[in-house]
Amino acid sequence: MSKTILIVDDSTAMRQMVSYTLRQAGFGVIEGSNGQEALQKLESERVALIITDLNMPVMDGLTFIRQLRSRAAWRSTPVLMLTTESQDSKRQEGKAAGATGWIVKPFHPEKLLNTISRVLP
Amino acid sequence: MTRLFILIRSLVSGRRSAKLEQLAAETAGFLPNLPALERQLLDSVAYLEKSVVEVCAGFEGMATRARQSVELASRMQTGEGSDVEDLIAASRKTLDELVEQIKRGSKVSSLAVERMQAVDRASREIVHALAEAERIAFVNKLLALNAKIEAVHVGELGASFAVVADEIAQQAEHANAVTGRILALMTDLSHTAGLAARDLDAMASVSQETLETSRSGVEATLKRLTHTHEQMQQSLDASVSQGQEVTQEVARAVMALQFQDRVNQRVNHVVEGLTLMRTSIARPLEAIQKETPWIGAERMREVSAQLEDTCTMNAERDVLRQTTPSQESEGDDIELFV
Numbered sequence: 001m002s003k004t005i006l007i008v009d010d011s012t013a014m015r016q017m018v019s020y021t022l023r024q025a026g027f028g029v030i031e032g033s034n035g036q037e038a039l040q041k042l043e044s045e046r047v048a049l050i051i052t053d054l055n056m057p058v059m060d061g062l063t064f065i066r067q068l069r070s071r072a073a074w075r076s077t078p079v080l081m082l083t084t085e086s087q088d089s090k091r092q093e094g095k096a097a098g099a100t101g102w103i104v105k106p107f108h109p110e111k112l113l114n115t116i117s118r119v120l121p
Numbered sequence: 122m123t124r125l126f127i128l129i130r131s132l133v134s135g136r137r138s139a140k141l142e143q144l145a146a147e148t149a150g151f152l153p154n155l156p157a158l159e160r161q162l163l164d165s166v167a168y169l170e171k172s173v174v175e176v177c178a179g180f181e182g183m184a185t186r187a188r189q190s191v192e193l194a195s196r197m198q199t200g201e202g203s204d205v206e207d208l209i210a211a212s213r214k215t216l217d218e219l220v221e222q223i224k225r226g227s228k229v230s231s232l233a234v235e236r237m238q239a240v241d242r243a244s245r246e247i248v249h250a251l252a253e254a255e256r257i258a259f260v261n262k263l264l265a266l267n268a269k270i271e272a273v274h275v276g277e278l279g280a281s282f283a284v285v286a287d288e289i290a291q292q293a294e295h296a297n298a299v300t301g302r303i304l305a306l307m308t309d310l311s312h313t314a315g316l317a318a319r320d321l322d323a324m325a326s327v328s329q330e331t332l333e334t335s336r337s338g339v340e341a342t343l344k345r346l347t348h349t350h351e352q353m354q355q356s357l358d359a360s361v362s363q364g365q366e367v368t369q370e371v372a373r374a375v376m377a378l379q380f381q382d383r384v385n386q387r388v389n390h391v392v393e394g395l396t397l398m399r400t401s402i403a404r405p406l407e408a409i410q411k412e413t414p415w416i417g418a419e420r421m422r423e424v425s426a427q428l429e430d431t432c433t434m435n436a437e438r439d440v441l442r443q444t445t446p447s448q449e450s451e452g453d454d455i456e457l458f459v
Contacts, residue, residue, distance in 0.1 A: 085433045100457065115455055
């Protein structure tokens with residue numbers, strides 16, 4: 001059975017491109033446009049991995065990760081940040097919040113898939 | 122009343138002056154930062170155009186490959202495709218001719234068998250006749266022997282008769298030898314003819330049944346080949362159709378991507394408007410700043426810092442600071458924390 005990945009980004013185009021890349025590789029995909037929507041989706045969906053943007057309205061990526069890690073069910077789920085932010089201070093913030101990895105946009109589809117294969121259980 | 126009016130006027134003017142001063146400070150704070158924002162806009166549209174160019178290059182590649190694929194499929198349909206049909210027809214024709222030849226060969230073999238059988242019958246009759254000749258020779262020998270015996274009984278008068286009898290006996294012997302040789306030859310001939318007849322018969326009877334089995338096998342293979350060829354034609358038709366659809370979709374995408382040009386123009390118009398606004402405001406502000414040079418300096422620094430805080434990308438920071446863009450290769454910045 002194929003694994004499902006949650007994509008969280010306020011940009012529809014960005015979600016579309018990540019979704020296309022993942023589906024081509026055989027993954028199932030669910031989407032959220034911000035952290036709050038993503039948390040709601042996770043109440044009824046099982047996912048193997050989460051890819052989230054940083055800067056989003058309603059609930060940003062760091063807040064989303066912190067809330068996620070506070071729940072036992074999602075403590076060990078790999079979370080990759082996919083963001084335009086490249087400053088080291090932000091990167092360290094993400095790591096401290098509980099992110100598994102940091103990918104700076106634009107992403108290369110093959111490299112994204114390689115990174116996912118490295119972190120998926 | 123006049124004094125009250127002057128008092129009120131001076132109070133109002135005082136507040137107004139304060140507000141105007143505040144406005145001047147804000148304007149002095151923001152105005153110098155406008156060029157940086159204009160640069161951000163222009164840099165963004167340049168980046169957008171670069172991305173669209175890359176996307177279009179990708180589409181061009183896809184469209185070229187789709188077109189080549191369609192051309193190849195079309196060539197196979199019209200050129201090599203019809204060659205395959207001709208080949209199948211030619212194969213079927215050759216098969217029919219082979220079958221006819223085999224049938225003719227079979228008939229010839231049957232005829233040859235009949236003739237060999239006739240030869241066999243004739244050679245048997247000859248053997249019969251030779252046996253009869255042998256019997257006659259034997260009887261002649263007996264007669265010659267009797268004649269000799271009678272010649273001896275007759276005495277001298279029978280001497281020449283005895284010679285004749287001897288001669289007859291010898292001729293009978295000779296005839297016997299000859300018929301013996303002929304008999305041996307005929308026996309051989311009969312045996313050989315029999316073998317030949319058997320072989321020809323065997324050949325003739327690789328018969329209709331075997332012939333039909335082989336023919337059915339070849340025909341079945343040709344049918345499968347025809348079916349495969351038809352399927353290939355269908356696949357090629359589908360390929361041509363899909364290639365055309367890809368071309369259509371690429372055309373739609375190319376049209377959609379032309380948003381970039383409109384965005385480019387609109388942003389440039391906004392930048393022009395901002396530049397106009399900036400130059401218009403700058404003139405009176407310069408006059409104010411000549412009198413009060415400190416006005417807006419602190420605010421300008423605050424605004425610069427606020428703008429830098431909003432940046433999330435190094436490229437934005439580079440434009441703001443007007444520094445050389447860092448040569449990061451896109452798609453390579455990945456870090457795993459585990």
